[in-house]
Amino acid sequence: MKPSFPLSGFVARLAFTRLERVLLVLIALGLAVSLTLHAVCRSPFVDLVADNARWTFEILAGLLVLVLRRRSSQGEHAGTAGGAPSPRSFSWFIVGAAGYAAGQLVWVFGLLTGTLHFPGLSDLFFPLLPLSLLIALAPALDIGLEGKKRRAVWLDMTGLGLMAATLIVALYLPNRGIWGNGTLFVVGLYPVLFLTAFGMIGLIVLVRRIDIAGSPLLALLGMGGLSFTWLKWNLDFLQGVPTTGGLLSYLFSLSHTLLFYGLATVRGRIVTKGPYVRWLDRLHRLLPLLFVLAAGVGVVYGARRFEAEGERSIVGIAVYIGSAAMVLCAMFRQIVLLYEQDQELAAEYRLRERDIAFRAVFENSSDLLFSLRVEAGGDFRYTAINPSGAAMGDIEVERFIGSRPRDYFPGEKGLRFEANYRRCVAAGQPVTYEQTAKSSSGSIVFETTLVPVLDAGGAVVQIVGISRNITAQKSTLEAMRSLNTQLEQRIGERTEELEAAYREMEAFSYSVSHDLRNPLRGINGFCRALIEDYGSLLPAEGHRYLDRVQDASRRMGQIIDDLLALSRISRCAIAQTDEVDLSAIAVRISDTLRASSPGRAATATFSISLGLLARCDRRLIENVLENLLGNAWKYTGRHPTARIEFGSLLQGGRPVYYVRDDGAGFDMRFRDKLFQNFQRLHSQAEFEGTGVGLAIVARIIKRHGGRIWAESAVEEGATFFFTLGEEPRPVVTSPAPAAPLP
Numbered sequence: 001m002k003p004s005f006p007l008s009g010f011v012a013r014l015a016f017t018r019l020e021r022v023l024l025v026l027i028a029l030g031l032a033v034s035l036t037l038h039a040v041c042r043s044p045f046v047d048l049v050a051d052n053a054r055w056t057f058e059i060l061a062g063l064l065v066l067v068l069r070r071r072s073s074q075g076e077h078a079g080t081a082g083g084a085p086s087p088r089s090f091s092w093f094i095v096g097a098a099g100y101a102a103g104q105l106v107w108v109f110g111l112l113t114g115t116l117h118f119p120g121l122s123d124l125f126f127p128l129l130p131l132s133l134l135i136a137l138a139p140a141l142d143i144g145l146e147g148k149k150r151r152a153v154w155l156d157m158t159g160l161g162l163m164a165a166t167l168i169v170a171l172y173l174p175n176r177g178i179w180g181n182g183t184l185f186v187v188g189l190y191p192v193l194f195l196t197a198f199g200m201i202g203l204i205v206l207v208r209r210i211d212i213a214g215s216p217l218l219a220l221l222g223m224g225g226l227s228f229t230w231l232k233w234n235l236d237f238l239q240g241v242p243t244t245g246g247l248l249s250y251l252f253s254l255s256h257t258l259l260f261y262g263l264a265t266v267r268g269r270i271v272t273k274g275p276y277v278r279w280l281d282r283l284h285r286l287l288p289l290l291f292v293l294a295a296g297v298g299v300v301y302g303a304r305r306f307e308a309e310g311e312r313s314i315v316g317i318a319v320y321i322g323s324a325a326m327v328l329c330a331m332f333r334q335i336v337l338l339y340e341q342d343q344e345l346a347a348e349y350r351l352r353e354r355d356i357a358f359r360a361v362f363e364n365s366s367d368l369l370f371s372l373r374v375e376a377g378g379d380f381r382y383t384a385i386n387p388s389g390a391a392m393g394d395i396e397v398e399r400f401i402g403s404r405p406r407d408y409f410p411g412e413k414g415l416r417f418e419a420n421y422r423r424c425v426a427a428g429q430p431v432t433y434e435q436t437a438k439s440s441s442g443s444i445v446f447e448t449t450l451v452p453v454l455d456a457g458g459a460v461v462q463i464v465g466i467s468r469n470i471t472a473q474k475s476t477l478e479a480m481r482s483l484n485t486q487l488e489q490r491i492g493e494r495t496e497e498l499e500a501a502y503r504e505m506e507a508f509s510y511s512v513s514h515d516l517r518n519p520l521r522g523i524n525g526f527c528r529a530l531i532e533d534y535g536s537l538l539p540a541e542g543h544r545y546l547d548r549v550q551d552a553s554r555r556m557g558q559i560i561d562d563l564l565a566l567s568r569i570s571r572c573a574i575a576q577t578d579e580v581d582l583s584a585i586a587v588r589i590s591d592t593l594r595a596s597s598p599g600r601a602a603t604a605t606f607s608i609s610l611g612l613l614a615r616c617d618r619r620l621i622e623n624v625l626e627n628l629l630g631n632a633w634k635y636t637g638r639h640p641t642a643r644i645e646f647g648s649l650l651q652g653g654r655p656v657y658y659v660r661d662d663g664a665g666f667d668m669r670f671r672d673k674l675f676q677n678f679q680r681l682h683s684q685a686e687f688e689g690t691g692v693g694l695a696i697v698a699r700i701i702k703r704h705g706g707r708i709w710a711e712s713a714v715e716e717g718a719t720f721f722f723t724l725g726e727e728p729r730p731v732v733t734s735p736a737p738a739a740p741l742p
Contacts, residue, residue, distance in 0.1 A: 362386050368393055368446065368467035372405075372421065374460050379404055380421050383462075392444070392469060393437060424450040425460045434470075445471045516560055524553045559692070582612040582657065585625055586646045593633045603640060604633070609647035612657065614724050620700045621724075627693040628659040628720050635718070636663035654723060662717035674710055697722075 362369055368389030372380045382400055390397050399408065405421070406414035416435075424431040432449045446467040453462035527550050535543070590606040614621070629644065636642035645660040666674075675698035701708045705725025712718035 364388075367469075368465075370465045370467075372463050372465070374421075374425060374462060378422070380418060380463070382408070389467065393467075420448075420450065421463055424452055424463055428452055428454070428458075428460060443471075444469055445474045516556070520553050520557055520560070524550060527553070579613040579615050580618045580621060582614055582621065582625070583608055583610045583646075585618075585622055586612075586629065589622075589626055589629050590644070593629065597633075597637075600637070600642070604636065604642040604644065607643065607645040607647075612646075612648050614655070614657075616704055616724050620703075624697050624700050624722070625659075627697045631693065632659055632661035632663065632718075634663075635665075636661050639663060656721050656723055658719055658721045660717065660719040665712040665714050665716050665718050667714055668712060671710060671712075675708065 362384075363386055365386055366388055368386070370382060370385040370389060372382045374380060381402055381404055383402075385395060385397060385400055387397075389395070390400070404414075405417040408414065409417060420431065420433060430449055430451045432447065435446050435448060437444050437446060447470045448465055448467040451464045451466070452460040453464060455461045527546050530538075531543070531546060538546075586606075586608045590608065594601045594604070625646075629646070632644045633642075636644065639662070643662050646658070647660075648655050648657045650656065675694050698708055701722050701724070706723035708720065708722040710718055710720045
């Protein structure tokens with residue numbers, strides 16, 4: 001299919017009212033009459049009638065612009081249902097009115113510079129009428145415009161007004177030149193050339209703001225008329241025969257009429273397809289540079305021709321310099337405005353992308369998404385809801401949109417919703433709460449987050465809500481809570497059972513230990529009586545048997561004492577008092593051990609670090625050191641020399657105490673039996689003992705919140721390390737726990 005020219009899409013978007021059609025018909029009649037009279041008859045009277053027809057045509061065009069401006073401001077064109085004036089419609093009218101006024105000025109001064117008499121008021125009245133209307137309507141044009149665009153529009157109008165004033169002043173100055181044929185030529189030609197170029201630039205700049213796709217066509221319509229005027233003036237200047245009419249002038253007026261109507265009527269983007277769009281866009285981008293260059297060439301060329309006639313003028317040079325400066329200013333302003341426009345378009349594109357992404361999330365989210373408007377009276381009205389959310393909440397979209405919460409959700413439910421919305425407005429920040437809703441499938445628990453949308457003044461104008469179905473999560477959470485309750489109940493029951501069993505075991509151990517003492521006393525007593533009364537009658541073998549019975553009784557008594565001590569340690573409370581001097585306790589115990597075996601005092605050496613302090617129970621820690629130092633003394637008894645050491649080091653910032661010896665040691669494969677009751681790593685024949693002492697030590701250390709461990713090798717001594725759960729202290733350099741004895 002052959003692509004259609006963009007003009008077809010442009011015309012298809014126009015919607016004419018009856019008044020507009022009448023004005024268009026009158027314009028066409030005026031144009032036809034003027035062209036016919038100029039072509040058929042050449043007389044002063046006919047020229048006057050033709051000129052009046054043309055003036056009528058242009059006045060009607062101005063009225064058409066005003067009518068379209070009124071319609072556009074009311075939002076009646078291109079499918080707009082009416083309502084508040086659109087800011088874009090005002091911009092379109094400003095472009096059309098400013099361009100029309102500029103064109104009329106060019107035409108007026110074209111007539112004036114081509115006559116032998118000074119212009120009168122009657123020659124200026126009709127052509128300047130559109131400019132007068134523009135100035136009269138200027139205050140109303142500020143309605144609905146943003147600050148940046150309003151400033152740009154007033155700058156355009158100010159520039160046009162300054163150039164118009166320059167032209168009028170230049171026309172009445174006595175700086176004239178005479179062509180060879182006697183025609184009067186004034187310096188106003190130079191501003192006219194520049195005015196044409198500036199009109200082109202201004203139209204390009206302003207039209208570019210309207211719409212990217214439609215602006216090339218609209219710009220070409222205006223550029224066509226301005227180009228014809230520029231060519232006309234150059235032809236007249238080169239030929240030296242100014243004219244008062246002709247086809248080029250009519251094409252200029254016609255192109256502007258189309259431009260004004262297009263700017264005031266077309267709304268939105270003119271969608272076109274085909275190869276024309278590409279070259280129109282490219283040409284549109286080059287037009288500002290081309291017309292600025294053409295304006296500069298025209299100004300320079302005109303100034304040189306004027307000077308060639310021998311009529312140098314200070315005013316002419318000033319006008320020439322001023323025109324060139326305005327061209328440069330226009331170029332700079334064009335660059336700035338295009339940069340601003342590119343930034344605005346880029347921002348608009350980013351916003352459009354965000355809107356597309358938001359719309360995709362909104363339409364496809366599995367959560368319930370909705371928005372509502374905050375009205376001036378404090379009411380709320382729903383504005384949107386996503387499809388999945390409507391299905392989830394059984395919501396009728398048509399009735400939901402535009403309704404108030406208390407209208408769509410009658411009763412307490414709607415009032416509760418409005419209370420949450422007011423809470424969000426008052427807080428000015430997101431608010432999260434849970435709510436339960438009834439649906440056809442049962443009760444649904446929602447977690448709703450309300451996010452306020454603020455305007456530039458910080459007031460909440462809209463609320464966006466996100467409701468997530470957390471029914472499954474709530475059910476899972478309730479199930480977990482129930483399981484935790486059952487688990488805590490079971491743990492409590494097991495703990496009570498274990499505590500009861502432990503108490504029974506302690507009571508049994510105590511009672512057994514206590515009840516066994518009486519039989520032991522009887523055995524020992526009868527053994528002593530038997531020896532005392534019948535010792536002389538017993539053979540040596542009998543005495544040996546009685547000694548073995550007494551040794552076994554003593555060992556049983558020692559075991560009973562150890563069991564009682566272990567039971568007491570499990571039941572007694574720990575007295576946390578001031579810091580205890582562990583070094584002093586170790587020194588006292590070492591003195592006691594030396595006194596118990598005077599024969600070893602010379603061969604056994606104790607190395608005790610001084611100043612070792614710990615916060616602990618003095619009585620219990622004495623029991624620990626008595627057991628550890630006593631074991632070291634016992635297991636070094638078969639060595640000719642012995643070295644026993646008590647000290648501390650730091651690990652992880654905590655003090656670790658140790659008792660080290662160079663005695664018999666033990667096999668590390670059996671270290672798990674060290675701290676168990678009645679477990680021994682040496683036989684009774686090698687070393688005496690009950691196997692309860694280290695179990696008592698481990699229980700005391702554990703009750704202090706510490707731990708105990710050992711490192712050893714057979715016949716290389718043993719080292720027992722323990723901690724007491726103290727707070728970390730500064731780290732100091734100390735030997736590692738596994739370091740051998742020096």
